Amino acid sequence: MxxxxxxxxxxxxxxARYIAGSxxxxxxxxxxxxxxxxxxxxxxxxxxxxxxxxxxxxxxTAGGPAMVIxxxxxxxxxxxxxxxxxxxxxxRPSSQVLEAEEETADxxxxxxxxxxxxxxxxxxxxxxxxxxxxxALEEVxxxxxxxxxxxxxxxxxxxxxxxxTRYGSIVSRHDRRISAITVDAQHAELLEMPxxxxxxxxxxxxxxxxxxxxxxxxxxxxxxxxxxTTVTFSMRRPGTRPExxxxxxxxxxxxxxxDGPGRRPxxxxxxxxxxxxx
Numbered sequence: 001m002x003x004x005x006x007x008x009x010x011x012x013x014x015x016a017r018y019i020a021g022s023x024x025x026x027x028x029x030x031x032x033x034x035x036x037x038x039x040x041x042x043x044x045x046x047x048x049x050x051x052x053x054x055x056x057x058x059x060x061t062a063g064g065p066a067m068v069i070x071x072x073x074x075x076x077x078x079x080x081x082x083x084x085x086x087x088x089x090x091x092r093p094s095s096q097v098l099e100a101e102e103e104t105a106d107x108x109x110x111x112x113x114x115x116x117x118x119x120x121x122x123x124x125x126x127x128x129x130x131x132x133x134x135x136a137l138e139e140v141x142x143x144x145x146x147x148x149x150x151x152x153x154x155x156x157x158x159x160x161x162x163x164x165t166r167y168g169s170i171v172s173r174h175d176r177r178i179s180a181i182t183v184d185a186q187h188a189e190l191l192e193m194p195x196x197x198x199x200x201x202x203x204x205x206x207x208x209x210x211x212x213x214x215x216x217x218x219x220x221x222x223x224x225x226x227x228x229t230t231v232t233f234s235m236r237r238p239g240t241r242p243e244x245x246x247x248x249x250x251x252x253x254x255x256x257x258x259d260g261p262g263r264r265p266x267x268x269x270x271x272x273x274x275x276x277x278x
Contacts, residue, residue, distance in 0.1 A: 006044055059090055122150050
C-alpha cells in the first residue's frame with residue numbers, strides 16, 4: 001500500500017476515534033501513542049495530523065498537544081470583529097484585498113447609508129481568511145466624507161479597528177439580515193467551495209453610538225464554517241398575563257385599519273439583530 005494511502009487511512013482512523021463526537025479543546029494522544037495504537041510509523045501519524053490541521057479539525061501550538069477544534073466560527077450576539085473572533089479561537093486572521101476603489105453611491109447604497117444618491121463612497125471587497133483558509137467574502141461601502149484618505153491605509157487587517165484608531169469612529173450597532181444561498185462559480189472559486197454549496201448571505205448596516213450610519217456591508221459566509229446565534233426576548237413582562245381578549249381586539253384593529261372590515265392581516269415574521277461586526 002502506498003504511503004499516501006496509509007496516511008489517509010490513519011487520518012480517517014484518528015478522526016473516527018478521537019475527533020468525531022469530541023468536545024472542542026479535547027486533547028489527542030501523542031504521536032508516539034497514536035503510532036503504537038494504529039501500528040504505523042510516527043512519520044505516517046505526523047502526515048495524518050497535518051491533513052487534519054489543513055481541514056481545520058485540530059490545532060496545536062509549538063511543542064503542545066494537538067487539540068480538537070470546532071471548524072465553525074460562531075458569531076454570537078455581541079459586537080466583535082472577524083479578527084477578534086478568529087483570534088479567540090486560536091486562528092490567525094488575515095484579509096486579501098480584491099478591490100478598493102472610489103464610487104458614486106447608487107440609490108440603494110445611498111438609502112442604506114443615509115446619504116444623497118451620487119455621493120462619493122469607498123467600496124472595499126475583501127476575502128477573509130483564518131489560518132490561510134477562506135471563510136467569507138465581504139463587500140463594504142463607506143461614506144468618503146467620513147473617512148477621507150481611507151484607500152491609502154492598510155486594509156488587510158481589521159477594518160473596524162482602523163476606523164476607530166484612524167478616524168475615531170466606532171461601530172457600536174449592527175442591523176443585519178441573514179439568508180441562505182448557494183454559491184455561484186465566482187464565489188465558489190474564491191471560497192474554495194463546490195459550485196452550488198450552501199452559504200450564508202448577510203446584509204448589514206453599521207451605526208455609531210449617535211445612530212449615524214457608517215457602513216453598508218454585504219457578505220457571503222461559508223455555510224460549513226460559520227453559524228450565527230441570536231437572543232430572543234419576550235414582549236411581555238415576566239409574571240404578567242395579557243388582558244383577556246386584548247390580542248383579539250388588537251388583531252381586529254389591525255385588520256380594519258389595513259385590510260378593511262372583516263379581513264385578517266397576513267401572517268408575517270421578522271427579526272432584527274444586533275450582531276458581530278465583520
